[in-house]
Amino acid sequence: MTVWIDGSLTALSDAKVSVLDHGLVVGDGVFETLRVYRGVPFAWTRHLARLRTSADGLGLELPDISELRRAADAVLRANALTEARLRITVTGGVAPPGSGRGHGPPSAFILAFPIEPAAASVDVVIAPWTRNERGALVGLKTISYAANVRALAYARDKGAGEAVFANTKGNLCEATGSNVFLVRDGVLCTPPASAGCLLGVTRALLLELGKKSRIPTEERDVPIDELAPSDEAFLSSTTREVQPIACVDGGRLRNVGGPVSERLAAAFRDLVAKDLDP
Ligand SMILES: Cc1ncc(COP(=O)(O)O)c(C=O)c1O
Incomplete structure (x- = not known):
């Protein structure tokens, strides 16, 4: 190499x-x-x-x-x-x-x-630690990743593929190496920058694609307890693209890879086919 x-x-x-x-x-x-x-x-x-x-x-x-x-x-x-x-x-x-x-x-x-294509879906657990939405490194992609290493090992110990963090206010923030979206009553939502998440490139592209596809879209604070009972949820990242969440803390979501996740995954694939620097 x-x-x-x-x-x-x-x-x-x-x-x-x-x-x-x-x-x-x-x-x-x-x-x-x-x-x-x-x-x-x-x-x-x-x-x-x-x-x-x-x-x-x-x-x-x-x-x-x-x-x-x-x-x-x-x-x-x-x-x-x-x-x-x-x-x-x-x-x-x-x-x-x-x-x-x-x-x-x-x-x-x-x-x-x-790189291998990501798995068709992923189980997640809620991390027992929080992200500090007012920390000095919020919004920066720094190499200080030991908290992510720890949380991912915690997820793997529990047989899951990602760990999702709440922030200090108990709102959904992000996962160790991906952003989190959920769908509730047909509305696609993901936490805003003020929740302390990294503003993922994939996240931004999906928000744009969601608007173009006329999917109602919100960036809003989401209490972490809203993830498990959501209609659909997925992770987004450069390597996972759109990856449906199957289970949260062992409980299966209502609609794994449901219609909104599938529309966005398809829109993302189309974008990659057409434009490599969107
Ligand atoms: C902590 C964290 N959040 C979110 C993301 C997703 O960002 P992107 O879509 O730019 O890959 C990553 C990507 O590595 C990450 O490390």
């Missing part, structure tokens, strides 16, 4: 970051995961805009975006990948141990992996 690191293509075994890298030591870094369809990173413009927002939020310098694009294309070519998951990571670079950032340049690397 070939990766790009700090300006060069390198074999994975030779790609190294310092043990003083601030990303490694304190989780100071940002990232994006993109889905590659037909050799092209999907929604590049939106993902790179979010990478910029995340980097600005942490006060991190980003490499030139056109250099990142050339590097991403080179990694895909070098690994002969056309359907893939592409990850761009930028960290604070080498720094003294502790929370203060150093003066060195950031570290940047790009990796690509083959």
Whole structure:
């Protein structure tokens, strides 16, 4: 496998970051995961805009975006990948141990992996921990993911595929690596940014597709207890696309992969077929 690191293509075994890298030591870094369809990173413009927002939020310098694009294309070519998951990571670079950032340049690397289609549906559990909707990192896609690692392991221990977080107010926030939508009385709804969720690229595209398809759509606070009794619910993310939720804490939803989920999944597939940078 070939990766790009700090300006060069390198074999994975030779790609190294310092043990003083601030990303490694304190989780100071940002990232994006993109889905590659037909050799092209999907929604590049939106993902790179979010990478910029995340980097600005942490006060991190980003490499030139056109250099990142050339590097991403080179990694895909070098690994002969056309359907893939592409990850761009930028960290604070080498720094003294502790929370203060150093003066060195950031570290940047790009990796690509083959991807399998996501499962047709997923069981979720409600995480016993909360997201803090007023936390310093809200809305930023940082590499500080240990809380997600912990919650996903909790879900897997219970035989589920994702863990869903409420926020400190008891409202639905998001899952460890995906946004959550539910349908109630024909209305599609998902939590707003103020609930503390990451504003997913897939989430934004689905909200736009929902409006175009004249599905009544709301961004509103949803008490976490409304998830299990909803008519339909699904996760959205770059790698899951639209993935119906089958069970919440062991209880089966009324309509798994119901009509609204299916319409949106189809609209998303059509979008990918027509436009790789919507
Ligand atoms: C915490 C979190 N929320 C939501 C998402 C979904 O975002 P996107 O649709 O941009 O993949 C992700 C994606 O990785 C995530 O990590």
